[in-house]
Amino acid sequence: MQASPQRWAFRLLPLLLASLLLAVTGSIVTAEEELEKERDPAYWNAQAKETLQAALRLRPRVHRAKNIILFLGDGMGVSTVSAARILRGQMEGRSGEETVLAMDTFPYLALSKTYSVDKQVADSASTATAYHCGVKANAKTVGLSANAVAYECNTTFGNEVYSVLHRAKAQGKSVGIVTTTRVQHASPAAAYAHSVSRSWYSDADIPSSARRQGCVDIATQLVTNVDIDVILGGGRMYMTPKGTPDPEYPTSSSRKGDRKDKRNLIDVWMKAQQHKSSQYVWHRKQFDEINVKTTDRLLGLFEPKDMRFEVFRNATRDPSIVEMTEKAIQILSKNPKGYFLFVEGGRIDHGHHDGIAKLALTETVMFDRAVQRASRLTRESDTLTVVTADHSHVFTFGGNTPRGNPIFGLAHKKADDRMPFTSILYANGPGYVHVNGTRGNITLVDYYDEEYMQQAAVPLDSETHGGEDVAIYAKGPMAHLFHGVKEQNYIAHAMAYAACIPPYTDCPPHLPASTGHTHTLSGLLLCLASLLWILFR
Ligand SMILES: *[C@@H]1O[C@H](CO)[C@@H](O)[C@H](O)[C@H]1NC(C)=O
Ligand SMILES: *[C@@H]1O[C@H](CO)[C@@H](O)[C@H](O)[C@H]1NC(C)=O
Ligand SMILES: *[C@@H]1O[C@H](CO)[C@@H](O)[C@H](O)[C@H]1NC(C)=O
Ligand SMILES: *[C@@H]1O[C@H](CO)[C@@H](O)[C@H](O)[C@H]1NC(C)=O
Numbered sequence: 001m002q003a004s005p006q007r008w009a010f011r012l013l014p015l016l017l018a019s020l021l022l023a024v025t026g027s028i029v030t031a032e033e034e035l036e037k038e039r040d041p042a043y044w045n046a047q048a049k050e051t052l053q054a055a056l057r058l059r060p061r062v063h064r065a066k067n068i069i070l071f072l073g074d075g076m077g078v079s080t081v082s083a084a085r086i087l088r089g090q091m092e093g094r095s096g097e098e099t100v101l102a103m104d105t106f107p108y109l110a111l112s113k114t115y116s117v118d119k120q121v122a123d124s125a126s127t128a129t130a131y132h133c134g135v136k137a138n139a140k141t142v143g144l145s146a147n148a149v150a151y152e153c154n155t156t157f158g159n160e161v162y163s164v165l166h167r168a169k170a171q172g173k174s175v176g177i178v179t180t181t182r183v184q185h186a187s188p189a190a191a192y193a194h195s196v197s198r199s200w201y202s203d204a205d206i207p208s209s210a211r212r213q214g215c216v217d218i219a220t221q222l223v224t225n226v227d228i229d230v231i232l233g234g235g236r237m238y239m240t241p242k243g244t245p246d247p248e249y250p251t252s253s254s255r256k257g258d259r260k261d262k263r264n265l266i267d268v269w270m271k272a273q274q275h276k277s278s279q280y281v282w283h284r285k286q287f288d289e290i291n292v293k294t295t296d297r298l299l300g301l302f303e304p305k306d307m308r309f310e311v312f313r314n315a316t317r318d319p320s321i322v323e324m325t326e327k328a329i330q331i332l333s334k335n336p337k338g339y340f341l342f343v344e345g346g347r348i349d350h351g352h353h354d355g356i357a358k359l360a361l362t363e364t365v366m367f368d369r370a371v372q373r374a375s376r377l378t379r380e381s382d383t384l385t386v387v388t389a390d391h392s393h394v395f396t397f398g399g400n401t402p403r404g405n406p407i408f409g410l411a412h413k414k415a416d417d418r419m420p421f422t423s424i425l426y427a428n429g430p431g432y433v434h435v436n437g438t439r440g441n442i443t444l445v446d447y448y449d450e451e452y453m454q455q456a457a458v459p460l461d462s463e464t465h466g467g468e469d470v471a472i473y474a475k476g477p478m479a480h481l482f483h484g485v486k487e488q489n490y491i492a493h494a495m496a497y498a499a500c501i502p503p504y505t506d507c508p509p510h511l512p513a514s515t516g517h518t519h520t521l522s523g524l525l526l527c528l529a530s531l532l533w534i535l536f537r
């Protein structure tokens with residue numbers, strides 16, 4: 001007898017309920033079990049002993065790096081990393097605090113001083129110039145020394161400074177940029193462009209006086225300055241002639257092509273290296289179909305401007321930062337001379353500016369997953385991986401919250417105004433809510449919502465960057481150069497030295513013959529010895 005679909009559903013229902021119950025109680029039990037373990041001093045002693053042994057075993061890798069990957073969490077201050085760690089753990093059903101992020105496993109750490117030549121609290125343009133090009137600069141400018149003045153076109157020329165990406169390409173390495181913002185945004189731009197304004201994305205953004213003085217927009221520089229093998233992110237509208245309908249939003253007038261010079265820069269990039277196999281993609285399906293074995297160059301532009309926040313990403317339309325990182329490594333790693341890859345989690349910063357911690361922290365968790373994916377696809381013996389931030393934000397979490405408190409949850413004590421407050425707060429920003437002189441009452445507000453703005457002490461349209469140091473995490477060859485408190489521009493120098501990229505010529509030696517070779521050699525000798533023994537015994 002055939003069971004009707006209803007009857008099947010009826011039979012499955014208890015099973016579904018049971019698994020749901022298991023899922024819910026399972027996670028509670030896990031967290032409780034965790035605490036049970038932690039009450040025993042043996043747990044902490046054993047755990048610390050293991051950590052100590054790993055620390056004693058740690059040896060710097062003093063040979064040359066073949067590949068470099070620089071991961072940049074835009075606005076990813078230390079408080080953001082700690083909160084994202086708890087979030088990641090809680091998303092996986094644990095208490096959260098004990099979670100080990102992919103970046104937490106990196107053996108070497110330094111602090112980066114992020115101030116710029118003209119600002120105590122820096123922006124993403126001057127800081128990008130520091131970590132890409134090795135020189136501190138002025139706010140708003142990219143790829144120029146501090147002799148350049150923001151928005152003064154005629155101070156561009158003669159003040160150009162060149163990135164590690166640029167110099168790596170000149171050495172024959174493959175190079176790539178991956179970002180969740182538009183690919184012309186400040187952080188990637190300092191890798192290939194020289195501009196007195198970070199916001200001159202297309203020629204339509206440049207004042208005509210500056211254009212007359214010879215200033216060139218960032219999108220044009222993207223496809224004409226350095227041949228970048230892999231470019232993945234947003235930013236389609238700055239690449240096509242004015243009025244060109246966007247392929248994804250064909251009826252939207254605000255997302256049309258923006259270029260006054262009528263150039264199609266996607267075509268320019270495609271035709272730049274005729275002898276290589278180049279591909280342009282703008283949605284997920286085409287991206288997935290890319291054969292990395294037969295593709296030498298890849299341009300993927302998935303949105304007209306920035307890519308969507310991870311919580312709002314449509315996974316059938318756009319790849320994630322994890323998938324973009326993977327594809328980039330697969331293509332770039334075909335070069336026997338190695339590669340330089342820049343990966344930016346660019347919208348951590350945007351979530352914070354909006355005063356919405358959930359946006360910023362989910363971006364950070366995804367950024368960490370990209371670090372994890374890269375670790376699986378690379379070897380620590382030949383790849384230097386650096387993870388850092390350009391600057392911090394005025395983001396904190398506190399309030400004596402108990403262990404396992406939901407990261408977006410409330411502190412358990414009421415404030416002196418007898419109203420509840422969330423653990424996460426901003427020092428300034430759009431989350432300032434005062435009603436008739438008193439702080440907003442969030443008792444009935446859904447503070448777990450994707451778009452909930454945590455409260456801020458000072459009203460500002462956009463929450464600001466923070467001025468304290470950010471962390472630099474490093475692993476791989478010469479990673480030990482990252483220790484202590486360093487100026488941010490040192491990052492470019494240590495990376496260049498590690499991979500023997502100019503100006504450094506007195507470089508670490510190549511990796512000695514791999515253990516694989518030693519094995520073959522000893523195997524050969526053993527064979528020869530046995531043969532001699534058989535022949536002459
Ligand atoms: C550069 O341009 C500014 C106006 O934009 C002008 O005041 C200044 O004199 C110019 N400097 C040089 C060296 O031409
Ligand atoms: C995601 O994109 C696909 C393909 O364009 C579309 O069919 C689907 O409705 C979108 N999903 C959401 C939730 O917007
Ligand atoms: C805050 O709102 C809740 C719910 O409306 C209310 O019960 C409480 O009295 C309010 N607290 C203050 C201090 O106004
Ligand atoms: C603010 O105070 C005014 C005047 O006392 C009152 O009319 C109004 O309802 C108050 N607003 C709120 C949201 O409590």
Ligand SMILES: [Zn+2]
Pocket residue numbers: 075124349350353465
């Ligand atoms: Zn910012």
